[in-house]
Amino acid sequence: MYLCDMAKILIINGPNLNLLGTRETDTYGVMSLQEIENQCVKNFPKHHISFFQSNIEGELIDAIQRTNAEAVVLNAGGYTHTSVAIRDAIAASELPVVEVHISNISARESFRHTSLLSPVCAGVIFGFGVDGYGLAIVASLRLLGYDF
Amino acid sequence: MYLCDMAKILIINGPNLNLLGTRETDTYGVMSLQEIENQCVKNFPKHHISFFQSNIEGELIDAIQRTNAEAVVLNAGGYTHTSVAIRDAIAASELPVVEVHISNISARESFRHTSLLSPVCAGVIFGFGVDGYGLAIVASLRLLGYDF
Amino acid sequence: MYLCDMAKILIINGPNLNLLGTRETDTYGVMSLQEIENQCVKNFPKHHISFFQSNIEGELIDAIQRTNAEAVVLNAGGYTHTSVAIRDAIAASELPVVEVHISNISARESFRHTSLLSPVCAGVIFGFGVDGYGLAIVASLRLLGYDF
Amino acid sequence: MYLCDMAKILIINGPNLNLLGTRETDTYGVMSLQEIENQCVKNFPKHHISFFQSNIEGELIDAIQRTNAEAVVLNAGGYTHTSVAIRDAIAASELPVVEVHISNISARESFRHTSLLSPVCAGVIFGFGVDGYGLAIVASLRLLGYDF
Amino acid sequence: MYLCDMAKILIINGPNLNLLGTRETDTYGVMSLQEIENQCVKNFPKHHISFFQSNIEGELIDAIQRTNAEAVVLNAGGYTHTSVAIRDAIAASELPVVEVHISNISARESFRHTSLLSPVCAGVIFGFGVDGYGLAIVASLRLLGYDF
Amino acid sequence: MYLCDMAKILIINGPNLNLLGTRETDTYGVMSLQEIENQCVKNFPKHHISFFQSNIEGELIDAIQRTNAEAVVLNAGGYTHTSVAIRDAIAASELPVVEVHISNISARESFRHTSLLSPVCAGVIFGFGVDGYGLAIVASLRLLGYDF
Amino acid sequence: MYLCDMAKILIINGPNLNLLGTRETDTYGVMSLQEIENQCVKNFPKHHISFFQSNIEGELIDAIQRTNAEAVVLNAGGYTHTSVAIRDAIAASELPVVEVHISNISARESFRHTSLLSPVCAGVIFGFGVDGYGLAIVASLRLLGYDF
Amino acid sequence: MYLCDMAKILIINGPNLNLLGTRETDTYGVMSLQEIENQCVKNFPKHHISFFQSNIEGELIDAIQRTNAEAVVLNAGGYTHTSVAIRDAIAASELPVVEVHISNISARESFRHTSLLSPVCAGVIFGFGVDGYGLAIVASLRLLGYDF
Amino acid sequence: MYLCDMAKILIINGPNLNLLGTRETDTYGVMSLQEIENQCVKNFPKHHISFFQSNIEGELIDAIQRTNAEAVVLNAGGYTHTSVAIRDAIAASELPVVEVHISNISARESFRHTSLLSPVCAGVIFGFGVDGYGLAIVASLRLLGYDF
Amino acid sequence: MYLCDMAKILIINGPNLNLLGTRETDTYGVMSLQEIENQCVKNFPKHHISFFQSNIEGELIDAIQRTNAEAVVLNAGGYTHTSVAIRDAIAASELPVVEVHISNISARESFRHTSLLSPVCAGVIFGFGVDGYGLAIVASLRLLGYDF
């Protein structure tokens, strides 16, 4: 189902996502970030999937600026709704960025309904739990021209 | 990658999506709705994928009420942003519904930024062109418990 | 308590109300639409009570335009909050229309707090469950000049 | 149509409703508050209907707090749209409260379209003139379990 | 300049205006409410000027309902911006009501910019300090048909 | 004044416009829809003017999608203000669409001041009563290159 | 098609419309204001069409106040969206005023979507380029009772 | 009642007020501007009252800048609600300015409820018809220290 | 920890707070107002703590105006969000006022998020249950210069 | 007054609070952050009070995630009004968090009136200057079950 040629994809996770699997498991599920990352690697063995997490807004910008990946999967956490600076970093980058959220943000507090990042991302996936990461990788591969 | 057991999934397309591939191809791509449907059937041969399209809001509600599918993939087109009635139909149904849009609706006119349907859907996928349908089927299968 | 003379009253139910009693029974109760209609007929034996239900906005307009009833009891469901067209149909009709809702719409999502229909209806009744239909018939009879 | 067992219902009227029948009769009709109260007593002879009217917000709160009635019919007049304090009194009480308005408030000035009280009342009836009080008593009896 | 015939005018002052002259004298001046009332009597000797002050919203409503004056000068203080009930009392009364404020309310906090009362008053005068009462009496006399 | 060559123009009327001439004649005049259509045919004898009316939103979309006319004159009635789906149909069509309203919608309720359709129509004409249809046909002919 | 009797119609153009045909020709076309005026005279030879243009808001008001025309065609340019004073002049005049705009103002910046003038004009025409003037003259003649 | 010493007061009237007494007499009364001015001179014989009227915003600013009067009574008509420039002229002047309106602007269209000028005026008087000018002169004299 | 010198502090409780401990105990706890008052007296034996409760807005204003206490602890209940008049009473008083709420008002309905009183109070404490009263007394003592 | 058992409380200060006592002393007082921290330690000798300050949003999140304290006192400075990410960190933590501000934020610029953090904190204290920290520690101890 996937090409032999290796794609380089960077998965960036923002603030508080380092806590996945340990807290608020009703909302975010029981898998830890490490387990999610391991699963991504396992599910897409032909591709190079790398990972970055930080609670600091500017370090997420740094990561976007400096990556040599061909596509980015981004869960910017709480910065999704407040960061013009990350938006600018995405717009400045020449990479397709896939925005992902674990929960259905449209069904939560109203300030989570608006993403400053979506208009400059290639596409958006949310509400599917940690499966969203896998779906986002598939979407990224498609954007890079790989077969479904 | 997918279970042997067949899942029943209904793909519902709303107003103007019958025109896919013939008009506004810059925004919506060159594949016709028939070709998309054919591709869905071909890509998920182990599952039963059925299709419905109507320009009439109430017929979309009828389709949601009457389906015997286990999950629904819904592109409600322009009704996405205005239909409390479709929202109520989704909420009343006991099926997981995956909302999908071909274009990145967050990057278009402001009245397209708000979906009345999202809060009662399981999850949302938009911006990936017609690939969104395939991603939504995968997401639906995962929601039904099939392996990725 | 009611006049001997028979009044003709049409009960119109909009989208998803055909599901009454089968889904979301916490919000809408366990009586089916058929049972509600039967009860209305039984409780007001001296009057002619007729019924119409559709999920299609335009068919509700058709029903309002074409009825030969003397008064209308209308539960427009989700169209209550979005339909200028039904509002115009009510305003164009020369019948008293009583708006009714099963649930207390003011205690639900904010988009349900505003009814486009109320300003052109004679009066509004909501929050009393399926008893609302009976109350609305009584109100209609009073508007037509029948004793309480 | 009504049970033999007596229900205790308190009808509370707020500011300016003591003027009913004497002023603005185009909007509010020609019956005085005393006549309305007499009619309520006459129409529901098997039940104990009591009455309270005050122009003072806090006295309405006192009445709600201190009543030994089983249900309250409340026309809070102008306080409907401004009183968080009456809302809190209703929420704190353990009684079903039926909100009633004589005129169709949705067809008047925009500040009358929002009721702070509705979300904590059992249900709402408006637009039927002074008949609203009778309908509200019927609704209250139904809420208390009496037959229609 | 004024007619020999006596007019009956009631000056109503709302919450905190009993403190005039003792507090916040920068905003409200150094004259006490008693001194203002005395001055009104002295300046309009041919007319019957009476006075009422209360901090209680409902008592202001009572005063408007019960007065036998021919015109009312009303400084409703903080209730100006929040009281639908006083507005309704003014609308129900058949008297010309002149709204007056000591300070220039349009130059203060934004919640003071909107008066719920103005649309149902005959006219409004504000910003002229305690002179506003005298101007309002003159305006009332003119509204009653007395010469300037 | 008009070319010999025949232009094909479709006049689409939306919800409640089938009632023209029979109700609310103060606002909409006394001509029936049939009479208006007859007059259009009579006034533009060299051109092919066809007609469609429906109360159902989706059928209006169908009409726009399927017409072989060269231009459309559209009075979408109440759907003007709520229908993203009709807007999308207009945008998808390759025809010039002239929006027309019989009444001056800017002088009516505020929800009628905004048309979702206008931005994707060629132009807009409103306030001239049923003459608006004739003006819209002239405008359509001009858009198609016919002389004035 | 037009009556023999001569109607007097004044065409008023507001700020920057003296530049027509020389600048921003993509939006406003290549005809100069003089050419438009000549064409109006030529196309309606039986009627007296006069013209006025000014960049000064108050001079447009003067023109409306002083004209002895029977109807006015008004393109108020940028003042359309900001001038209560021109609105008041239209309302005070006893003439039918037809508002016209060359471009489709609903498809431009949001501050151009609201016209302060439309509610007091007889009707509105926009989006048809300089043809709008001719259509507006036809509309004016119809309002004055001339045949189409 | 007034001082012997002469005060110089300038009465400025803005757009469309030159039409007073000739049009919309229901709203603005039957006195012409000339008659109002004559009456002001007659009623305040000990003071020098001068007058200015213009439909042009900038000429009103000029008048405020250049006057040698000690106080200004200003009815800015439609510019009241839109002119930051007149506001700035008032703020820059060192004169007390009394804002006056003939009608009760709070009871008219919502765009008339906000005055950009009020916050920089000394005080405001509206709703008393043409008597407002006399009241404003009295208020001006009081602001200048003359006895009531 | 507290000074020997006695401070006089008045604890004012507004509408519905007389019900504390008897209703909605999930939100407000099980202590009655009397018990809270007793505890305040016991915990601050060196100071004079007095108490007032009323459901009537104007009586709360009276209490603020007439107290001879040196500081006020105020829980205005539902009036917190609607009373300009109480705000004015606080601003007029020369006492430090500490606003207190039992529940976390920022986590409840949106109309409870804004306090009209806070800007004129010395400080605000909310969310700590009935402990808020004790904290507010400590804060008041500190504002009066007593040691912590 | 406090328990012998030691509680662990972390005081977190956000951006610019390292400048306390050196700048804007009119608003924030003359005590330095070090002095405040010393005072906290001195006033609560039986408990373990620790401290953290950073200008970097993500480091405040790190501090909340990593602390082993039993309660947190948080003054997030300017991030209070903009940080969904800190809000998420508080919600994810299982600790009671007391929000504190030195100044009365409700009396300052409007963007300071809304705290994104308050709804997920246990309670809020503001306006008491640096005393707020001591009050917050007392409140924290109460939340942890220590006596007042």
Next chain:
Amino acid sequence: MYLCDMAKILIINGPNLNLLGTRETDTYGVMSLQEIENQCVKNFPKHHISFFQSNIEGELIDAIQRTNAEAVVLNAGGYTHTSVAIRDAIAASELPVVEVHISNISARESFRHTSLLSPVCAGVIFGFGVDGYGLAIVASLRLLGYDF
């Protein structure tokens, strides 16, 4: 630092700026408009700097339309925030326009925060007092290709 070749620059000042140096000197400084103009001439001797001031909106439009300057420096005063007509004049002109304000308009009343002109100007400079004019001339020269 500047080229030998002469540039033609027009400095346009709008309403009330003729008062510079004589009134509100705290906000606008003590230099008169004449002195500012003299200084501009003196500081840029190699270029041709001309000047225009008017209080009349339409005359500012005339000036923009008719100038033969290569660039415009524009301080539109109060019209900055209200004039769509001046905006249109700037957009229609083919000159670079530099918007300048003497005061920091973002720190004043909220209606001064939005400039209708900025989006169609080349750039904006404000807050530097009368130095703004010199900076704007330098910026204009740079836009015209002169060295800094």
Next chain:
Amino acid sequence: MYLCDMAKILIINGPNLNLLGTRETDTYGVMSLQEIENQCVKNFPKHHISFFQSNIEGELIDAIQRTNAEAVVLNAGGYTHTSVAIRDAIAASELPVVEVHISNISARESFRHTSLLSPVCAGVIFGFGVDGYGLAIVASLRLLGYDF
């Protein structure tokens, strides 16, 4: 044109400005940040110009707090529109801060139209490309008292 005495000025650039000259050159030009900095040094040889760039919000705050420069030129990038914390740092600093943006932010997305920083900066310059830095240095020198 500049003083001999050396001024110390710090140029702070925020997120993504390290990418200048390499990406989105249509909007931001082709000069790299290094080249801009070199040019600033070269153009102002008599003054000490230093530089700081970071993508991290808190580090920008640190830079403002710790600088020993006499004035700051600040391009805060995306933080301009979201950072109360940087605003507080500017307000706390005793330095004049000149806000600069390369592009015309008023002509871009609406969320870029509001700067949280402008009200506490001395002045603002935007839209002149990288020339804005030079203009800002000149403005800073003027604010420090150096000749133009």
